[in-house]
Amino acid sequence: MHSMSAAVATVATESAHGSDDAAGSGLLSETVEREASSLRAVFRERRISLTTMDRPLRWATGGALASPLGVALLIALRDVPASNVVLGRSGGQVVQVSAPLFIATLALLALGLAYLVTGAILASWRSPARFGRR
Secondary structure (H helix, E strand, C coil), X not given: CHHHHHHHHHHHHHHHCCCCHHHHHHHHHHHHHHHHHHHHHHHHHHCCCHHHCCHXXXXXXXXXXXXXXXXXXXXXHHCCCXXXXXXXXXXXXXXXXXXXXXXXXXXXXXXXXXXHHHHHHHHHHXXXXXXXXX
16 A cells, blocks of 8 residues: 555656656556555455355355345335234324234344344353353
8 A cells, every 4th residue: 555655656746747647647557456456366365265164154154145135035025015914003103014024023033032042052151261261
């Protein structure tokens, strides 16, 4: 990044002193290309590889990648003509939600609660010495 700012400063100095703008833009484009290629190399080196992950981490990553699909599905379900579930009244108006959204919400809440309870149970079974406590 420092070389990028140095190249920009060099180009700005040459432009101020009347140097050829084509030469300055050539230097800038070479610097930008060099920086972009090094950035691509860093991304290639640090990218996530599903093949080297443990199975539980693969499942968690798959769930994270599938969540936008679930969001799109819930948005699509919003407009599906189905019976409504009445949740209550607010300000004299009936608050209701469609049955598919209600079922999806209950399923996701149950899944979230299962994660919470599982985490609490597994955390209580861990040895305190493992975390540096005695």
